[in-house]
Amino acid sequence: xxxxxxxxxxVGGGLGGAALARAMAERGAxxxxxxxxxxxxxxxxxxxxxxxxxAEARALGLHTLLLxxxxxxxxxxxxxxxxxxxxHRDMPATTAHAAPWLAFYHPxxxxxxxxxxxxxxxxxxxxxxxxxxxxxxxPEVAFEESDRHERVRARLVVGAxxxxxxxxxxxxxxxxxxxxxxLFSGVLLDDVPAPDDSAAILFNPGVGRxxxxxxxxxxxxxxYVGYHRDADSPRxxxxxxxxxxxxxxxxxxxxxxxxxxxxAGPLAMFEGADTWVDHPYRDGVALVGDAAAASDPTWGxxxxxxxxxxxTLRDRLVADDDWTxxxxxxxxxxxxxxxxVHRVDGWFSDLFMDxxxxxxxxxxRALPLIxxxxxxxxxxxxxxxxxPADDAVRRRFFGEE
Ligand SMILES: Cc1cc2nc3c(=O)[nH]c(=O)nc-3n(C[C@H](O)[C@H](O)[C@H](O)COP(=O)(O)OP(=O)(O)OC[C@H]3O[C@@H](n4cnc5c(N)ncnc54)[C@H](O)[C@@H]3O)c2cc1C
Numbered sequence: 001x002x003x004x005x006x007x008x009x010x011v012g013g014g015l016g017g018a019a020l021a022r023a024m025a026e027r028g029a030x031x032x033x034x035x036x037x038x039x040x041x042x043x044x045x046x047x048x049x050x051x052x053x054x055a056e057a058r059a060l061g062l063h064t065l066l067l068x069x070x071x072x073x074x075x076x077x078x079x080x081x082x083x084x085x086x087x088h089r090d091m092p093a094t095t096a097h098a099a100p101w102l103a104f105y106h107p108x109x110x111x112x113x114x115x116x117x118x119x120x121x122x123x124x125x126x127x128x129x130x131x132x133x134x135x136x137x138x139p140e141v142a143f144e145e146s147d148r149h150e151r152v153r154a155r156l157v158v159g160a161x162x163x164x165x166x167x168x169x170x171x172x173x174x175x176x177x178x179x180x181x182x183l184f185s186g187v188l189l190d191d192v193p194a195p196d197d198s199a200a201i202l203f204n205p206g207v208g209r210x211x212x213x214x215x216x217x218x219x220x221x222x223x224y225v226g227y228h229r230d231a232d233s234p235r236x237x238x239x240x241x242x243x244x245x246x247x248x249x250x251x252x253x254x255x256x257x258x259x260x261x262x263x264a265g266p267l268a269m270f271e272g273a274d275t276w277v278d279h280p281y282r283d284g285v286a287l288v289g290d291a292a293a294a295s296d297p298t299w300g301x302x303x304x305x306x307x308x309x310x311x312t313l314r315d316r317l318v319a320d321d322d323w324t325x326x327x328x329x330x331x332x333x334x335x336x337x338x339x340x341v342h343r344v345d346g347w348f349s350d351l352f353m354d355x356x357x358x359x360x361x362x363x364x365r366a367l368p369l370i371x372x373x374x375x376x377x378x379x380x381x382x383x384x385x386x387x388p389a390d391d392a393v394r395r396r397f398f399g400e401e
Contacts, residue, residue, distance in 0.1 A: 006032045009141050009154040011130045011167055013114050016289025016306045021117040023060055023314040032121040032152065034143050038127040040107035042265035044186045046303045047222040048101050048199060048214045052302025052384030055097035059311050069112035071106040072217045076198035078223050080252045096383030101199050133157055133170040135283035138215035156323050157285045173277040182234050182272030182353055184297045186224040187244060188265035192257060194221050203254035205363055207231055208355040210298060220264060225251055226298040231355045238269035240321035276340055279299040280334055281327035286313060292336045299345040299381055300351030307336060340385035344378055347397055366399040
């Protein structure tokens with residue numbers, strides 16, 4: 001039987017695993033991180049941390065690190081609907097946490113946070129593949145490095161193994177999934193003459209398209225295009241850059257913006273549908289980040305949720321020596337804030353992305369009211385799940401009051 005040498009073992013050393021390892025190691029816990037990748041590379045992941053996620057990074061003491069290593073603040077947000085600019089928003093002046101968006105190259109962020117975990121005292125093993133977990137009062141993790149098989153026990157195992165998490169299966173968490181609706185694709189582009197201090201979101205409702213332009217400085221942008229799957233989506237051409245640029249234009253991006261662009265990484269497309277676990281703690285195993293809830297990337301909430309998970313779990317573990325109670329407390333809180341994000345993301349998909357006569361009718365009612373009074377837009381995606389998101393907010397959004 002494996003020896004217990006650690007308080008916490010995290011399966012995965014991406015943002016969730018590394019941030020938790022750092023947060024707990026700096027409070028004196030013995031932490032082991034098991035990460036499959038020897039070097040992080042571009043998997044087309046989140047590169048824009050919402051203002052409420054920036055606030056979470058501040059609360060975790062990660063914000064200064066991100067700024068010093070990879071972060072590129074974007075104080076301005078331009079929003080276009082059907083080709084018309086409806087907002088040039090000063091994010092620090094108008095968001096609940098007085099913060100900008102923070103852009104970064106995801107692999108650079110991962111290296112920076114994992115290095116910080118090491119500096120805080122966590123042991124990090126890379127090139128190691130976890131192959132199973134046995135939940136229980138002293139949960140046990142099995143992993144492989146080259147041909148060597150090892151096992152380790154811990155007081156708590158944290159599943160931070162991302163959107164295709166196997167931890168959910170090993171620890172017997174039933175996984176829930178929304179019906180498939182949106183698709184989301186992204187690519188890193190160089191030589192894009194976008195302003196360095198402004199992100200842009202472009203909606204083209206009716207044709208089920210959204211595009212995001214997220215500058216990282218020096219002419220580099222992370223470009224995304226989202227599609228409704230019933231709106232002639234280019235599934236068969238998911239890796240075709242020419243088609244990506246064409247679809248960006250259909251969402252409202254000026255063709256000239258990408259005219260001289262060169263790809264700086266892979267182009268990939270993902271299913272948007274949320275997958276999640278209710279109550280992501282059981283039997284000595286807690287799930288954080290995408291393993292707990294992979295939210296639709298269209299709405300850019302994933303890294304903010306991940307940091308919220310880390311902060312919530314850290315605070316519970318530090319406050320309560322009974323880590324079973326702490327795990328359940330974290331899971332109950334997770335259910336509450338994730339439900340808010342999930343609900344509001346769904347409203348935005350209904351109003352801005354759905355296609356067909358019913359959706360057109362919805363928009364005909366809601367959009368003129370929103371144009372006249374933009375406070376009808378709930379600000380949860382920028383301001384976080386503590387903002388009101390009840391039925392009265394929903395009715396104002398859809399113009400149904
Ligand atoms: C196209 C796209 C765009 C996105 N855009 C945004 C955005 O703009 N803003 C935003 O906030 N979020 C965005 N997200 C979401 C964001 O990327 C995720 O929420 C975030 O990366 C989750 O971090 P994580 O640590 O939970 O998972 P991951 O980053 O996936 O990390 C999991 C880690 O676990 C490791 N691992 C997995 N299995 C094993 C194993 N068996 N053994 C050892 N190691 C293992 C992996 O190698 C990986 O390093 C986007 C996602 C996608 C797909």
